[in-house]
Amino acid sequence: MFVLAPRVHLLDLAGPAQVFGTATDQGHRYDLAYVADTPQVSSAQGLNLQATLDWPPLTRDDLVVVPGWRAPTLARSGRFGRPTLSRIAAHHAAGGMVASVCAGADALGRAGLLDGRRCTTHHDVQDELARRYPRAQVVRDVLYVEDGRVVTSAGIASGIDLALHLVAVRHGPATAARVARQMVVYARRNGEAQQASAMLRHRGHLSDAVHRVQDRIDAQFTETLTLADLAATAGVSERTVTRLFTAAIGQTPLRYQQLLRVERAEHLISQGATVEAAARAVGFSDARMLRRLRGRVTVVPDLRQ
Template identity: 75%
Template sequence: MTRVVFLLVPQLHLLDLAGPAQVFSSADTFGLGYEAVYVAEHEEVPTAQGVALRAGTQWPALTPDDLIVVPGWRAPALRGTGVLTRATLDRLVAHHAAGGTVASVCAGADALGRAGLLDGRRCTTHHDVQDELARRYPRAHVVRDVLFVTDGRVITSAGIASGIDLALHLVAVRHGAAAAARVAREMVVYARRNGDDRQHSAMLRHRAHLSDAVHQAQDLIDARYTSTVRLADLAAAVGLGERTLTRRFTAATGLTPLRYQQVLRVEHAEHLIGQGATVEAAARSAGFQDARMLRRLRGRAEARQG
């Protein structure tokens, strides 16, 4: 069970909190084991949207597997907003020093900066306060125009809805891209990753549609893409004819079911090669009979990119 502690700061934005909280709640529904805990310096926490929240004031015992998230707050300027005591900031530092992960959404990055966790690290925040964050913490490297940045178990995200992307990324890192895609589908959102990191998984890239039958077919392919997946079996599983499934799958994803499986295999092989595996070993692990097909598909991909 991973405990996710949300540190609630006065005037927080509801979506900064609710987006990531929903991701981890959905992940827990699927049996991935998450428990949300809400703490604040005072029991009643006013929000930027006018709804008051209540939180505990006692911090739970944390392990390195647990996560602290600092949602953002209304901050036309960072200075003078999001007030936290030194004791609270020290809790962020102590959790990170013990091997835990600390994350922020939007202006929440300023709390991490005050704690000293941005020093020497890459980070990001909402575009309206990026310049001020860079001035306040000159030892940090503020990355612009990305959804989130990960650096040394410190994860910062941009404004408001990007907290969903950050949380989906954490689910993908801990449980795999298929799990993150399943959570994104449950939330009816497009599962994005930031432009700073290479997107390794088509499991997320090709989920930006609302076709339930196609999502079901993708779930089946995602679960066993290194094995033989027959179109007839996919069609029967989702209750469609083979031609109808192929037509809907292509319209939704831009790929046929076979091509989608090949993309998953190639990306898996690319990852293994990047980790030092030979092309032959990577091809076998990805489900190819030999390396020739892998080389051919990689060549086609490179030609399209060129």
């Protein structure tokens, strides 16, 4: 559900809404709703929007998003009534997640949700946000920050990154990558993270054939996939699929599959699995190959980003 303030930025709203709408088209249902303190909301770009005054019933599985608005200063803009701020706070208190784009972080601050948490906002108002909420830790120069079911993003287009992250958390990075591909955007994760999921890190290209092959590998990386299988998926020859794949992401299909296996194995090991159990879970016949690849495959850079 989106909570709209006067002079809302259209891209702050439309970017995340498009992500969730595209995820719905791919079988993950999101019922989008738009509420405000007035039935008509002016946008910063001059287009008037219709909203409802009545909040739908929410569960802890629902997400409340506050898009940003045109705000030379936070102190005199984006005014929400106390009932709206109380509903935002109550949703979080009930176990739900709240998110903001750009200046929308100020609404979360007014609702008391930034105290003791890491957060971010657009660079033009970062200093003011830090002054207004001294108990918050404002993180600069990142795309978004998640802390205790409160997710804040830097602004404008970073709302798309925030929404893709939330889709990845709920439905897996392969789904987020497919949504990003459908939207023809670069699928990124947290801007402060040194390592992003390989399923997202290697999607910054526009080769439809390679995306189809990646979709298959992402879905079946624990299985044995022959080059002939992948070539058939792309509708090209084995030599061509290798050439296209290497040109697009800088490594062969086999290398990419190994990267996904090792990345997943590292996660399982971090959760307490033995190397042997992790190796079997990701498709290796024994732990010897995993041991050889650990520390080598995981540091493969994506030179095209």
